Amino acid sequence: DQQVKQNSPSLSVQEGRISILNCDYTNSMFDYFLWYKKYPAEGPTFLISISSIKDKNEDGRFTVFLNKSAKHLSLHIVPSQPGDSAVYFCAAQPGRYNFNKFYFGSGTKLNVKP
Amino acid sequence: NAGVTQTPKFQVLKTGQSMTLQCAQDMNHNSMYWYRQDPGMGLRLIYYSASEGTTDKGEVPNGYNVSRLNKREFSLRLESAAPSQTSVYFCASRGPQGWGTEAFFGQGTRLTVV
Numbered sequence: 001d002q003q004v005k006q007n008s009p010s011l012s013v014q015e016g017r018i019s020i021l022n023c024d025y026t027n028s029m030f031d032y033f034l035w036y037k038k039y040p041a042e043g044p045t046f047l048i049s050i051s052s053i054k055d056k057n058e059d060g061r062f063t064v065f066l067n068k069s070a071k072h073l074s075l076h077i078v079p080s081q082p083g084d085s086a087v088y089f090c091a092a093q094p095g096r097y098n099f100n101k102f103y104f105g106s107g108t109k110l111n112v113k114p
Numbered sequence: 115n116a117g118v119t120q121t122p123k124f125q126v127l128k129t130g131q132s133m134t135l136q137c138a139q140d141m142n143h144n145s146m147y148w149y150r151q152d153p154g155m156g157l158r159l160i161y162y163s164a165s166e167g168t169t170d171k172g173e174v175p176n177g178y179n180v181s182r183l184n185k186r187e188f189s190l191r192l193e194s195a196a197p198s199q200t201s202v203y204f205c206a207s208r209g210p211q212g213w214g215t216e217a218f219f220g221q222g223t224r225l226t227v228v
Contacts, residue, residue: 002156009154034216043118043204043219044157089156100145100164100208101172102217104157 003027004092006105013112019077021108023090026071030092030103035064035075038087038107047088048075080112116140120205120220127195127227135190135223137205144209146188147172147217148180150201157204163188195227 005024013019021035031052036044050057050064050073057064063076077084087107094101121136139146144165149157149172159172163182177199179191188207192199202224208217 004156006156036219041221043206043221045219046216049216091157100162100170101159102147103159103173104149106154106156 002103002106003030004090004103004105006088006090006108008108009106010109010111013080013110015082015112015114016079019075019080019084019110019112021075021077021088021090021110023073023075023105024071025073025092025103027092027094027103028071029094032093033064033066033073034091034093034102035062036089036091036104037084038089044089077110080110082112082114085110085112118205118207118218118220120203120223122223123221124224125226127192127225129196129227131195132191132193133195134192135203135205135225136187137189137220138187139205139207139218140186141207141218142185142209143207143218144185145207145217146182147206147208148178148188148190149204149206150174151204151222152201160190160203195225197227199225200227201225 034049035047038044066073087109089107090105091102118139147162148160161180163169166185205220206217
């Protein structure tokens, strides 16, 4: 049973608009969350993270929101660019004292149309 | 710096054959990981090594063995390959502090078992 879920396999957005990628988790012990971006034939690369003591973290065009009560996080990309077209994975870490395990979602493929 | 290097990049095996996937990192990280990526399943943890000399099972360890040869190298061995092990394999490393840090991934090994 997947503990981290990305229910949208794909998302298509027009260039310049906002992209919103969603992620849900089931384990209330998760306390650190990350987003990775993956291009074809490459390994995932780290994009942005958030710890459970925050509800928002920004880095340029990328913002991650965390709603702990709903066990939900989202990644906002504003404005979206064609180079953002990739598969995005969210990941969660189960606790400060069990930090060696990351659990990943199944990914959302983002297509940004010019 | 090369980061995380995996070899080989591609491999085709016959059912029952064995092989070892190699991984090396040059970032002086303590923790290293092996993941597999399958369509619709995201990245699933096979084995990890929190530090030199230790290894632990992840979510899907059956059919695999690992060796943490030294701090830099972490290998994954398939003793008797099965078609169900057809996948893309990623090695990752993380550290030195562990919690609150991202993992860095290699470019992946695409394995086909026929």
